[in-house]
Amino acid sequence: MNQSAKRSSPLQVALIGGAIATTATLSVFGQAWCRSVRAALQDSPKAIVDQVWQLVNREYVDGKFNQQDWQATRQTLLSKNYSSRDEAYTAIREALKKLGDPYTRFMDPKQYDALTSQTSGEVSGIGIRMELNEKTKRLTVVEAIENSPALKAGIKAGDEILAIDGKPIHDLKVEDASKLIRGKAGTAIVLRLARQGQREMDVRLTRATIEVPTVKYTLKREGSKRVGYIKLREFSAHAADQMRRAIRDLNGQQVDSYVLDLRGNPGGLLQASIEIARMWIADGGIVKTVDRVGGTELSKANNTAITKRPLAVLIDNNSASASEILTGALKDNKRAVVVGSQSFGKALVQSVHELPDGSGVAITIAHYYTPEGTDINHKGITPDIKIDLSDAQERQLAINPNLVATQNDPQYARAIAALSSRNFAQPPANQRSKPLSVRASDLKF
The missing domain is CATH 3.90.226.10 (2-enoyl-CoA Hydratase; Chain A, domain 1)
Structure with missing residues (x-):
């Protein structure tokens, strides 16, 4: 998903099973409204709280809101002053918890970004699958994805990753190594690899947007x-x-x-x-x-x-x-x-909505x-x-x-x-x- 497009408006999307569909249906909150809210957020995270309430009020599948007084919930939410976005996020999560629906949930910007990245079927990186080898305790390449920078550079299954951009990665988890390897398309990265029967080697790659095989x-x-x-x-x-x-x-x-x-x-x-x-x-x-x-x-x-x-x-x-x-x-x-x-x-x-500050909310509809x-x-x-x-x-x-x-x-x-x-x-x-x-x-x- 294009990053600039992703931040331009609160795009409404359809979700099933914890993943999102990038449909072209815009939320009723238009771009002008979004810009005004974005400006208001500089002083009050309360705008995000109210937007989430409004979306749930309009879309949630249970019109009785799990026997909760949803109007009273809004009054309680808006009666508070939030000193930070994290405070507002906590209040939103507590309000949604009352619905008794684990699939209606709030996501902070990092969680929302992870969700959209996963379900877009694309990743910006070099295109490898890794695992921690149980015997060697080293990060090892399982597969170089088709048409990826890694495959084109000759990286093979079994190659061990020793360092990323010159930094040794001893005891680094797969998830943490993945974060270091991923990055903006067009940027450079250097991996130090060990391959059986050969000397250690540095491989320079340029990150790209890759279609992930599913x-x-x-x-x-x-x-x-x-x-x-x-x-x-x-x-x-x-x-x-x-x-x-x-x-x-x-x-x-x-x-x-x-x-x-x-x-x-x-x-x-x-x-x-x-x-x-x-x-x-x-x-x-x-x-x-x-x-x-x-x-x-x-x-x-x-x-x-x-x-x-x-x-x-x-x-x-x-x-x-x-x-x-x-x-x-x-x-x-x-x-x-x-x-x-x-x-x-x-x-x-x-349905999933992106909010003006980059967070998001999934609502059972x-x-x-x-x-x-x-x-x-x-x-x-x-x-x-x-x-x-x-x-x-x-x-x-x-x-x-x-x-x-x-x-x-x-x-x-x-x-x-x-x-x-x-x-x-x-x-x-x-x-x-x-x-x-x-x-x-x-x-x-």
Whole structure:
């Protein structure tokens, strides 16, 4: 997200599962209003307090505000004098806590910036993934991202990072090293690296804006079958484009079926989940959202599916929100067989507003339902084939990630067996989903 654009107006965005969608819908607080508030903030952080209250008052999904007197809350908030922004931030958080909704939350400028950076699907840096090697206790490159400065400079998996801009990084955590490595695109950085069998070397790089891969895919041979395996980490701004490229590439390799792995995927952009569902589903409902006054919005497939091949979806307890929208759409339309553990169970949609001082607020604005009208909130999606991993199995896959999506991965192995023996993973002819039907009175907060 462009930094200057990001600060020009309080952009309203749609949020699902803790991530934000960069829509082009402006908040009712216009630019002139924003400039006046920005000026007022120099003397009184109270303006931010009132703006948050106004946004919640207008948008929050529960018109009863969890049985709180929201008008009285405003009077209490504005009766105080705040000597600093931190004081105002604390007051806002305490007020929002009364709503009893962990997804309606205030973010200070650093937290808001981290959220937007994560979900934009882009990062300004050199394009490496790192880990702390358990044996050597050194920061080690796991991967140099495609088309990144790191890859172009010849940095490889296994390279150990010894210093950043001349400063040794002994005992530095991965998160702290990442902060040092990231920076404004166009700026220079020097890494001192150690590579097995070679002398230590200094590598000079220029930071760039990099599209972070959120889709990983490969062709697998399971007996006589060619299986396209796709792992989707989160629903970022680039997820749909990356998914489209993955499916088309695997289609070109003549796969017989697909496994879509959503395990551990916490969600992300609402629109990304809809776009990706349309790549698999030719016709039928995808998701329906209902706001606090019963206003509904129905998203449907639009005959743009790019594959009809059989599909299995893997989910677990950490597959949430946008992951559940996609899984629910595929399951209800009988487009896929769902394998794994019960999903997380979050059926709420948030909008995110940037505030004039760079902070932000996420507000739950709607409840969503699967195509058959199922409310999965606090329940999750039940797989067609339920198979839970034991603690030992989870540890084995965590310690040996190369075992994921192999016959040593019980959920993946069961998905392959289902694709081999069943036909319901193939979309039916003249595919039609049941109509979505839900009443506003069915909402649960």
